[in-house]
Amino acid sequence: MSARETATPAPRKKLVAYLPLAFFLALAALFFFSLKSGDPSRLPSALLGRKAPDFALPALEGFGAAGGLSSADLALGKPTLVNIFASWCLPCRDEHPMLVQLSKDAALAAKGLRVAGIAYKDEPANSRKFLAEVGNPYALIGVDKSGRAGIEWGVYGVPETFVVKGDGTIAYKFVGPLSPQALREKLMPEIEKALR
Numbered sequence: 001m002s003a004r005e006t007a008t009p010a011p012r013k014k015l016v017a018y019l020p021l022a023f024f025l026a027l028a029a030l031f032f033f034s035l036k037s038g039d040p041s042r043l044p045s046a047l048l049g050r051k052a053p054d055f056a057l058p059a060l061e062g063f064g065a066a067g068g069l070s071s072a073d074l075a076l077g078k079p080t081l082v083n084i085f086a087s088w089c090l091p092c093r094d095e096h097p098m099l100v101q102l103s104k105d106a107a108l109a110a111k112g113l114r115v116a117g118i119a120y121k122d123e124p125a126n127s128r129k130f131l132a133e134v135g136n137p138y139a140l141i142g143v144d145k146s147g148r149a150g151i152e153w154g155v156y157g158v159p160e161t162f163v164v165k166g167d168g169t170i171a172y173k174f175v176g177p178l179s180p181q182a183l184r185e186k187l188m189p190e191i192e193k194a195l196r
Contacts, residue, residue: 011076011155016059047170052082053152057142060119060127069116069142075168079194082162083138084150086122087130089158091177096134098178102138102191111195112166116140120158121147163190 047053052074059068067073074080083099085092102108103115117138119127124143131138144150153162156175163172170189174182 016029029168030187047154048173050170052164052170053170054147055142055149055152057118057144057149060084060124060131060143063131063136063138063141064173069118069140071168073116073140074153074164075166078114079165079191080114080116080140081191082116082118082153082165083166084118084120084153084155084158084160084162086120086158087126088122092132092159093130095159095179096136096137098183099137100135102183103139108191108195112137113195117142118153119143119145120150120155121145161187163187163194165194 026135052071054071056070056072057068069082076128081099081102082132085096086151087118099115105113115137117140119141122143122145123181127141127143142149153160154173161174161178162170165171171194172187176182
């Protein structure tokens with residue numbers, strides 16, 4: 001064989017050398033545009049249409065029911081809005097007025113809607129201070145200090161809000177902070193369906 005037959009052409013070598021970089025840039029662009037155009041509230045949940053995970057959380061002392069929050073509390077015939085929150089979460093503070101509004105809505109309460117909270121990866125003292133400052137919309141509060149229940153619920157991050165039917169079936173999941181528009185256009189229609 002001649003040296004000419006065994007040598008790889010120079011332009012081809014350069015092209016092969018740039019392939020990993022081109023692949024990385026294409027992948028980065030795909031992720032960027034997916035995140036930029038995506039609606040985080042539409043993240044999929046394997047729990048939709050299924051019973052809430054089996055869990056039992058201790059109560060946040062001084063707030064909510066003495067027994068905390070458990071899967072049994074969600075299957076008592078009343079629909080429940082379950083909000084995953086934390087005192088260290090700034091978006092949780094932003095959405096909190098919407099939760100207070102929901103908890104004070106007499107028409108929803110008359111239909112049986114309850115608002116429950118899960119204090120996610122938070123110190124109980126910090127959760128108590130947070131609720132003392134911004135108000136307590138929760139009829140039931142469970143403390144998930146380790147984050148284990150959050151894993152069972154498939155939580156991506158706080159805040160997240162679930163609509164749970166009276167039989168304990170998860171009907172809807174909203175990811176991210178509630179805004180007045182999201183409450184009106186996304187969450188309320190799902191709450192109304194659960195109340196039927």
